[in-house]
Amino acid sequence: MQTRSSDLIGMDDYDEPVDRVDYQFGLTRRGFVQILGAGLLIAVADAPVLAQRRGRRGGGMGGARIRNVAARVHIGQDGSITVMTGKVEAGQGSRAELTQAAAEELRVAVDRIQLLMADTGLVPDDGITAGSGTTPRSVPAVRQGCAAARALLVQLAADRWHVEPGGLVVQDGKICKSGNGESFSYADLAGTDEGAKAFQQPLPASITLTPLSEWKVLGTGVARPDRTDLVTGRHRYPSDIIRPGMLHGKVLRAPSYAATLKSIDVAPARAIEGVVAVQDEGFVGFAAPSSFAAEKALEAASQTAVWETAAHPSSKTLFAYLREHARNLPKNPFTDDMARAAKSLRQTYNVSYIQHTPMEPRAAVAEWDGEHVTVWMSTQNPFGCQGEIARAFSLPTERVRVIVPDFGGGFGGKHSAEAGIEAARIAKAAGKPVALRWTRAEEFTWAYFRPAAVIDIEAAMSADNRLTCWHHVNINSGGNAMDAPYRIANNQARSQFVQSAPPLRHGSYRALASTANIFARESFMDELADAAGADPLQFRLDHLEEGRLRDVLTIAAEKFNWSERAKKKEPNLGVGLACGTEKGSFVAACVEVAVDAKGKIAVRHVTQTFECGAVMNPDGLLSQVQGAIIMGIGGALKEAMEFENGQITNASFYQYDVPRLSDVPKLDIHLVNRTDLPSAGAGETPIVAVAPAIANAVFRATGQRIRQMPIRLPTPSSARA
Amino acid sequence: MNQRISFFVNGQQQTVNTDADRPLLDVLREDLGLTGAKYGCGEGKCGACSVLMGDKRVFSCRTPMKIARNQQITTIEGISDGTKLHPVQQAFYDAEAYQCGYCTPGWIMATIALLKNKNQPTEDEIVSFLDGNLCRCCGYPRILNAVRQCAGLKGR
Numbered sequence: 122m123q124t125r126s127s128d129l130i131g132m133d134d135y136d137e138p139v140d141r142v143d144y145q146f147g148l149t150r151r152g153f154v155q156i157l158g159a160g161l162l163i164a165v166a167d168a169p170v171l172a173q174r175r176g177r178r179g180g181g182m183g184g185a186r187i188r189n190v191a192a193r194v195h196i197g198q199d200g201s202i203t204v205m206t207g208k209v210e211a212g213q214g215s216r217a218e219l220t221q222a223a224a225e226e227l228r229v230a231v232d233r234i235q236l237l238m239a240d241t242g243l244v245p246d247d248g249i250t251a252g253s254g255t256t257p258r259s260v261p262a263v264r265q266g267c268a269a270a271r272a273l274l275v276q277l278a279a280d281r282w283h284v285e286p287g288g289l290v291v292q293d294g295k296i297c298k299s300g301n302g303e304s305f306s307y308a309d310l311a312g313t314d315e316g317a318k319a320f321q322q323p324l325p326a327s328i329t330l331t332p333l334s335e336w337k338v339l340g341t342g343v344a345r346p347d348r349t350d351l352v353t354g355r356h357r358y359p360s361d362i363i364r365p366g367m368l369h370g371k372v373l374r375a376p377s378y379a380a381t382l383k384s385i386d387v388a389p390a391r392a393i394e395g396v397v398a399v400q401d402e403g404f405v406g407f408a409a410p411s412s413f414a415a416e417k418a419l420e421a422a423s424q425t426a427v428w429e430t431a432a433h434p435s436s437k438t439l440f441a442y443l444r445e446h447a448r449n450l451p452k453n454p455f456t457d458d459m460a461r462a463a464k465s466l467r468q469t470y471n472v473s474y475i476q477h478t479p480m481e482p483r484a485a486v487a488e489w490d491g492e493h494v495t496v497w498m499s500t501q502n503p504f505g506c507q508g509e510i511a512r513a514f515s516l517p518t519e520r521v522r523v524i525v526p527d528f529g530g531g532f533g534g535k536h537s538a539e540a541g542i543e544a545a546r547i548a549k550a551a552g553k554p555v556a557l558r559w560t561r562a563e564e565f566t567w568a569y570f571r572p573a574a575v576i577d578i579e580a581a582m583s584a585d586n587r588l589t590c591w592h593h594v595n596i597n598s599g600g601n602a603m604d605a606p607y608r609i610a611n612n613q614a615r616s617q618f619v620q621s622a623p624p625l626r627h628g629s630y631r632a633l634a635s636t637a638n639i640f641a642r643e644s645f646m647d648e649l650a651d652a653a654g655a656d657p658l659q660f661r662l663d664h665l666e667e668g669r670l671r672d673v674l675t676i677a678a679e680k681f682n683w684s685e686r687a688k689k690k691e692p693n694l695g696v697g698l699a700c701g702t703e704k705g706s707f708v709a710a711c712v713e714v715a716v717d718a719k720g721k722i723a724v725r726h727v728t729q730t731f732e733c734g735a736v737m738n739p740d741g742l743l744s745q746v747q748g749a750i751i752m753g754i755g756g757a758l759k760e761a762m763e764f765e766n767g768q769i770t771n772a773s774f775y776q777y778d779v780p781r782l783s784d785v786p787k788l789d790i791h792l793v794n795r796t797d798l799p800s801a802g803a804g805e806t807p808i809v810a811v812a813p814a815i816a817n818a819v820f821r822a823t824g825q826r827i828r829q830m831p832i833r834l835p836t837p838s839s840a841r842a
Numbered sequence: 843m844n845q846r847i848s849f850f851v852n853g854q855q856q857t858v859n860t861d862a863d864r865p866l867l868d869v870l871r872e873d874l875g876l877t878g879a880k881y882g883c884g885e886g887k888c889g890a891c892s893v894l895m896g897d898k899r900v901f902s903c904r905t906p907m908k909i910a911r912n913q914q915i916t917t918i919e920g921i922s923d924g925t926k927l928h929p930v931q932q933a934f935y936d937a938e939a940y941q942c943g944y945c946t947p948g949w950i951m952a953t954i955a956l957l958k959n960k961n962q963p964t965e966d967e968i969v970s971f972l973d974g975n976l977c978r979c980c981g982y983p984r985i986l987n988a989v990r991q992c993a994g995l996k997g998r
Contacts, residue, residue, distance in 0.1 A: 212942025212979045344938050351943035352931040354878020354918035358944060361877035369872065411872050413864045480882050480890055480944040480978045529880070529944025530978050561883040744941055744981060751980035774887035774976070783973050785982045 187245045190273060191320040193266030194227075196311035200294070202227060202234050204267065207247035208259050209239040209501055210345075211479075211531040213804045214741035215255045217343045221738060222260045225331055225338040226267035227307075229294040231346065239503045239525035246504040251533060251629060253704040253802025256737060260800070265328045272328070273319040277310045333735055333796055340796075342740035347527070359499040359528050360484040364554035367486065368397065369412035370547040371419040372557065373405035374567060377767030378625075379431040386425040390418035398422065399550040406547040408555050433767035434624040440471045443575045446622035447596045453579055455590035455613055462581030462589055464652055470641035472574040472598060472830045473761035474625055478779060481529025482564035487544035488554035493520045498541040499528035506538035513542045514549075532752070533629035534568060565772035570762055571630035572623060574598030576641035580609075586653035588664055589613060593642065597621040599634030602703040602809065605642060607664035625762065631749070632805035635703040636756060636812060640830055643699035643813030648826065657698060657817065658683055673730040673793065674700040674709040680791055681711035681728035687821075693717070694725075697817025699810040705801035706733035710750070710810035712786075714818040720834035722819055724754055724786040727811065732793035733801040739792065746790050746807040753811035755780045758831050849910045851876065852920025858907070866910045867891045867902035870917060878918035878947045882976065889975030892948040892955075893917045899955035918947035921954065930954050930992050939988035941979030949975050953989050963993050 187193050195203040204223040210216040216236055224231045237244055247259045271291060278296040279286035282303070290297045297304040310316050333340070350356035375382070382405070387398040390407055396418040397408040405422065409415040434442045444450075459465045485498035494514070500506045503523045511518040523541065540557050548555035559567070575596040581589045590613035591605050600618035618634075630636075650660035658678050665671040678684070678698065686696050693716045700709035713726040731746050759778045763771045771777045812830055820826045825834060848857045851874060858873050865884075870876045870893070879902050882890030886901035893902045894916035902915075921928040927935060930953050940946045949972070956963055956971045963971070968989050977985060 210942075212940075212944075212981075214941075345940070345943075348935055348938065348940065348943075349927075351940045351946050352927065352934045352950065353922060354876075354947040356943060357877065358880070360881065361871075363875060363877070411860075411864070411868060413861060413868055478978055480888070480942065480976065481880070482882075528942065530942045532978075558881060561885070561888075740938060744938070744979075744984065747983045748941060748980040751982060752978075755980075773885060774883050775885065779976065779978065780980055780982075781973050781976065782969050782982050782986065785986070788983060 187262075187266060187324060189321050189323055190266055190270045192245050193263065194223075194270040194320070196270075196307045198308055198312045200306060200308040202229065202294070202307065203237050204234055204263060205237045205244040206259060206263055207239060207244050207503060208255050209250045209503065209525050209531075210527040211250070211499075211501065211529070211535070213255075213745065214345070214738065215250065215259075216347070216527065217345050217741055218255065218260060218738050219263050220346055221338045221341075221343050222263045223267045225336060226264045227271055227294070228291045231338060231343055233294060236346070238527070240522070241503050241507045242522040242524070249502040249505060249536060250531070251501055251536065253706070253805050256733075256800050256802040257705065260737065261330070264330050265324070268328050268330055269324055270320070272325075274307055274310050274316070277313070277315055277319060278305045280315070281305070339737055340735070341738070343738055344740065357526055358481055358484070359486070359497050359526055360481055360558050362486040362497045362526065362556065364486055364488050367554040367556055368408035368410060368551055369415045370406055370408045370544055370555045370557040371412070371415040372543050373419060373423060373426065374563060376428055377430050378433050379767055380428045383427040383429050385422055385427070387422045389421040389425065393418050393421065397547070397551040399547050401546065404543075404546060406543060408547045408551045408553070412558070430767065433764070435765045436474070436761070436763045437765070439473070439573055439624070440575050442624065443573060443597045443621045447575075447619050448621065449619055450596070451594060451617045451619065453592040454615060455581070455592060458590045458613060459579065459581040463584040465579065465581040466645070466649060466652055467577070467579040468645055468648060468828060470574075470576045470578070470644060470828045472576070472637040472640060474570040474573045474627070475630070475756050475760040476565060476568065476570050476762060476777075477530070477532040477534030477630060478564065478777070479530030479532060479534060482561055483535070483540035483559040483568060484557065485540040485544040486554055486556045487541065487548040489545070489548055489552075492516065493522070494545050494548075495522045495524065496541040496545055497524045497526060498538070498544075499531070500525055500535045500538065500541070501531045501533070502536045505536065506541055509538035510541055510545060514545065532631040533571075533633065536629055537569070539567070561774070562772045565777065566769045569626045569628035571633070572598040572627035573625075574634065574637040576637060578641055578645045580645070580649060582649065582653060583610070586655060586660070586663075588649070591615070593617070593638070594619065595634060595638055597623055598637045601633050601638060602635035602701055603638045606670050606702055607646075607661070608666060609664075625764065631752065632703060632808045635701065635805070635809045636753070637830070639699065639701040639703075639809045640812045640816065643701065643810070644816050644826070644828060647697070647817045647820065656687060658687070661700065669707045669732055669795075670700055670702050670709075673707045673732050674698070676791055676793065677709035677711050677728050677730040680730070680789060683711055686713070693822055695818040695820065695822025697814045697819070697821060699813035699817060701806070701809045703806045703809060706731065706803060706806040708806050708810045710814040712811065712814040712818050714815055714822055716819065716822045716834065718837070720836050722758055722815070722832065722834065724758070724784070724815060726787045726789070727814075728789040728791070729807065729810065730791040730793060731803070731807050732795055733803045733806070734798035735796045735800045736792060736794040737800050739794075742792055742803050743790060745803050746792065747788060749805070749807035750788065750790075750811050751780050751785055753808040754784060754786075754815070756830060757812035757815045758833075761831050847907050847911050849912060850914045852916055860907055862908035863906045865903050866893070866900075866905040866907060866915070869907055870902060870915075876917050876919050880944055880948065882945065882948070887976075888945070888948075889952055890945050890948040892951040892975070894951060894955055897955065897958040899952050916951075918951060921950075928954070930957070933988040933991040934985075937984050937988035937991060939981065939984040941977070941981040945975065945977045949977070949985055953992060956989075957992060965990075965995065968993060
């Protein structure tokens with residue numbers, strides 16, 4: 122058995138770590154006033170809040186156990202259908218997919234569904250939007266609520282007609298009696314007293330979902346329902362929320378990590394017309410009628426600030442630092458076997474800190490009404506942030522309402538509530554709504570990072586080149602996808618994650634540690650194949666059982682024409698492959714790279730096969746896979762946080778390079794639709810194979826094995842300026 | 843020091859009382875309520891704030907009001923004809939050339955500027971011009987398809 126060392130921290134928590142900012146402000150109390158969205162008549166808006174109180178708030182991953190159908194579905198008297206979910210849309214396609222889920226079970230076209238997302242005052246807590254959880258957990262939860270609603274409505278119609286419900290047909294939002302053409306619309310039934318009563322009943326224990334063979338909406342390509350608003354600029358992102366009388370906020374930031382504020386004079390800031398200044402312990406914020414004026418206020422006060430700085434490690438010595446501070450670095454339990462083995466190998470791989478850099482930096486608007494606060498903000502974790510804000514102000518959670526308009530990208534980087542808390546603190550002092558929009562430099566410095574990693578792998582092989590033992594240790598970045606999917610004799614395999622003392626605030630990221638662990642393992646597999654004198658594809662196949670991973674690898678290699686291309690020898694061109702599995706889906710990538718005279722690596726071609734069970738929305742899936750591959754090229758070749766003396770020294774898109782249009786390779790993407798298997802999420806796993814495939818290709822192109830992400834070749838002396 | 847600055851936005855004259863160093867982006871968003879142009883980096887390196895000044899794309903985050911004075915500015919809000927989308931908007935709509943969509947107005951405005959400058963750009967000209975725009979969802983393949991469509995090039 123392979124094991125994970127998860128004794129240091131709950132693995133659940135480490136899968137989607139949220140490193141909270143510890144704000145604590147004063148106490149206020151008053152009753153919670155529900156302000157419902159326009160046109161909605163939801164009588165049970167408190168139900169989802171109450172229903173969730175017992176469980177882990179906001180940190181959960183799955184579909185909510187809603188109290189009743191009314192918490193999930195509302196049928197308006199005008200026939201409108203509103204479906205409610207705590208999931209967010211950040212570009213990953215959840216709005217289309219969950220709309221499909223509802224439409225499928227309610228037997229209506231997708232344009233009949235209005236999907237109300239991520240408003241803690243109105244929707245059930247479906248957990249954080251992370252960990253590829255929407256497809257396997259929230260889609261079923263929404264389908265159950267909608268299927269239950271349909272069953273209730275059918276029963277109501279049957280009661281009216283005094284017939285058995287089994288004989289009734291549901292189509293296009295109508296329940297029809299066979300034969301005489303009589304029908305009821307959903308609105309006819311839901312608007313009655315019986316309808317209201319039925320929707321308040323607890324959800325039945327068993328609900329039958331529409332089988333895949335009968336899917337009409339799920340499994341088809343559905344575009345994002347609000348795409349007109351995206352191309353016209355009408356959609357209001359959290360950054361775009363405007364409230365009457367709203368001011369614009371700025372927050373004083375320390376000049377370096379671990380610096381503490383000794384003193385500051387906010388009077389010069391207050392002297393600027395319209396400026397409100399807030400000083401509360403170490404927190405200093407400003408609000409003004411424009412962000413320009415707020416910035417001026419911040420600058421004026423900053424000049425008076427006295428800071429005490431502290432030592433902080435440098436990115437130049439990061440990997441040694443992480444190893445040095447590793448807690449309980451485990452010993453390889455197979456050292457005797459390795460000593461006796463025909464061949465053995467040990468390597469270390471390093472992975473840099475990188476950042477999500479979503480297009481929309483953190484943004485929030487906070488508005489107080491007495492002792493209630495409403496915060497519009499960009500977060501993947503609406504209920505978690507509701508809790509964070511409530512804690513910061515010592516409020517009962519009912520007095521905090523978090524509304525998350527569809528926002529500008531997350532990638533695991535928006536689990537925390539900093540901007541919402543800061544906006545609320547300034548708004549409280551200003552007595553007016555306050556918008557706080559982080560600058561790019563703030564996002565680069567004060568948001569969190571994908572953890573850096575130091576990974577040691579050791580393995581041994583028999584004389585016939587079969588793996589006989591395997592030991593994988595991840596320092597600092599996490600245990601995702603750490604267990605080798607390969608056959609190892611007598612299961613002599615251990616993989617262990619140990620924490621270190623991370624110099625930067627770290628947290629989740631698309632696929633989190635799987636990228637690091639798979640980069641290390643798949644690079645190492647190529648090194649082992651070399652030691653065995655074997656082709657990298659064949660070496661992997663020799664160690665893979667029949668099954669889904671082997672299938673995607675085989676398909677990718679065929680589509681790429683691996684066997685031919687791997688034989689070709691062209692100067693400065695190389696091919697490489699890699700595969701992996703995480704979160705229940707499977708991926709394999711083959712790439713071709715070109716290396717120029719200066720050692721610059723360009724990815725020219727990627728063939729990737731991806732399989733995540735039954736495909737819910739092929740259009741959305743393709744977007745996710747394309748995006749993940751290209752984003753993966755960033756982490757593979759370009760991105761690394763640099764820091765020195767507690768400062769990020771490349772906190773700008775001028776210094777921190779991310780993939781652009783000119784970096785996009787030829788892409789051949791093959792999506793395998795396994796309609797016989799349950800659907801897994803697809804937002805993360807398609808990112809994991811690209812980096813090791815590139816490293817393996819670079820080795821074939823240059824003979825240089827780069828055991829670090831980003832993969833950078835040493836500049837050849839001839840090319841140095 | 844505030845001053846009255848007049849300029850034209852989507853064909854309408856606007857006069858604002860503002861510091862002349864304030865970025866055009868802030869005035870559009872905070873004073874005029876036109877939030878289609880987005881803040882992405884504040885240094886002209888991501889293109890999310892792209893608007894037209896005359897026929898040229900400018901990064902409105904790096905365009906102070908003293909430069910915008912008396913200029914014709916076109917934003918994403920000003921390009922459709924009622925409910926009829928501008929052809930570039932339509933192409934982005936059809937190609938589903940967005941993921942989170944935050945960068946989409948910037949790409950559309952940049953594409954319009956590209957096509958005003960050159961009716962039928964080549965693939966290389968498209969990539970070279972639009973390399974100033976970022977999409978962190980990395981939805982580049984669909985974006986490129988939309989732009990190819992507008993440029994009369996075949997999608998791939």
